[in-house]
Amino acid sequence: MSLNELTAEMLPALEAELQRVVARLNQPHTQAYHEMLTYHMGWSGEGAGPEATGKRVRPLLVLLSCQASGGNWLHAIPAAAAVELIHNFSLVHDDIQDNSDLRRGRPTVWKRWGMPQAINAGDGLFVLAHLALADLEGKFPPETILKVFRLFDETCLDLTRGQFLDIAYEQRADLSLEAYWPMVAGKTAALLAACCEIGAVLGGADETVQASYKSFGNYLGLAFQVQDDYLGIWGDSALTGKSAESDLATGKKSFPVLAGLAKGGAFARRWAEGPIRPEEVPALADRLAAEGVKLLTQETADQMTDLALAALRTADPQGEAGDALFELTQKLLGRQA
């Protein structure tokens, strides 16, 4: 069974669980609150549908890791729902913090319902994630569930650490590459690492194997982010016609930007002079490439990908779910395993 076939089984079960958890708010007095969450999750309102839900990569990692490490993915569904809800909590708050108008092509929650309600809607997703996790009860021993709770909240704290750094960095001009990793570790890698680790815990893997799954998720997250940063400057849409969306124009402190600042060359001097205009973007992207940063970024993404694959091989995932984990890695990172 391929990744696609497993996904076709898993996603409907996940979606049903997510809707069941969010439906706790579908009650007298709070229906408008419920609607904010179903809108954000991609189930209701204009533009609802598969394009609006996101790819649900994180819950798939939980389910595949559980199955591949000896468990039954059906029992891990509450934990898969929890990580997806946490991811969406962070998106709702992130959109307020970044003043973003659009998310997956639709108006953001704060844009539609105002900032105060959007803060509260994010808080609601955060709580629902924890209530989803509590639904593991009866399927696993209490000790296992408590371990997952602790792991989950340690990860949430990492998310807020990464978000703190991301916001703090906006104001700073003195950053270089060493500032990158703690931010990305929190914002991207921590949750992916937790997905794989939680899957392995629920799959009944021993602690060494749990650690390998965690390491796989961590490097998968780092590789994905560095590659995403690469595409944010040298990807097709960043270079052709959509220069205003380039990370150079938005001022994002991405890997190539921080690497370019560390070089202290022409790119760094231009960056220090203030915001980049869209018409400058193509030439500045070339400049950055000429300073060796394009190659460095690609090499770094490749290194992280190698580390992810090595950790996954060490974890030795079994069966079709195991194959699907390699396939998912390849799909996310665009590389042959």
Place this chain on the structure above:
Amino acid sequence: MSLNELTAEMLPALEAELQRVVARLNQPHTQAYHEMLTYHMGWSGEGAGPEATGKRVRPLLVLLSCQASGGNWLHAIPAAAAVELIHNFSLVHDDIQDNSDLRRGRPTVWKRWGMPQAINAGDGLFVLAHLALADLEGKFPPETILKVFRLFDETCLDLTRGQFLDIAYEQRADLSLEAYWPMVAGKTAALLAACCEIGAVLGGADETVQASYKSFGNYLGLAFQVQDDYLGIWGDSALTGKSAESDLATGKKSFPVLAGLAKGGAFARRWAEGPIRPEEVPALADRLAAEGVKLLTQETADQMTDLALAALRTADPQGEAGDALFELTQKLLGRQA
């Protein structure tokens, strides 16, 4: 041992635990994040000290309920820290949502560090509350801790329900008294009910007794809020010299305001015409009293107080902690038990 003597024992232990939990952020890269939380908690920055910490009523309810229902309050300290952290999470977000500049006489977190960091600081307190709860491990059976987790997160969901209603009500002119209870149940009563219930669960009380403690906390919260609403219009500071701080001037949808709107008299007609100017406040407060609302508000607070005391008697709290619970109720509600 009186309430004061018990408090003098409990508060230092609580404060030490709170500081220990928050110190998870006192690490390289995140010290400024840590500082936001220690500032908000009243431990650092200008104006730090007892005036800035708040009264810690909620954790005291956990500890006293635990001790009075047969437990050892020292073991319940992590849960007491958790409810205080959740309370403070809600204050940090509330101050953003209400656009409040001051909290306990000091600039609010968003005022000092900006809205994006303040949203994140609130999120951090939310996570830390859960990590505090996880520290019950080893002191109680895993099943008990999972029960407390579930109860805690159900309560957090109630908090967001109340907050949703509070924000939604600001825009609405068609409200009457029936809109009041679901909002106050979520915003104030749910957390106080959970404090007492969690205390009883950790104290080893049976389920009937747990329910009585929960009921006590619920009515305590309702009584406290109605009384607070009373003071917001007819209290000394609302009437003398600080009319701008009267709930009439701020437009808060408090119990007396909603009761006045339900009367459909002169008060309701004036309210419908738009914001109340400070110089109108004393006469309008008199108008509301003449329409019977002052008496109704006092009677309602008294009824809720009676229900709280009846529930507490049913819970039959034992020993000095039991006496202290009656004393605390009296202190909070200004009434003889």
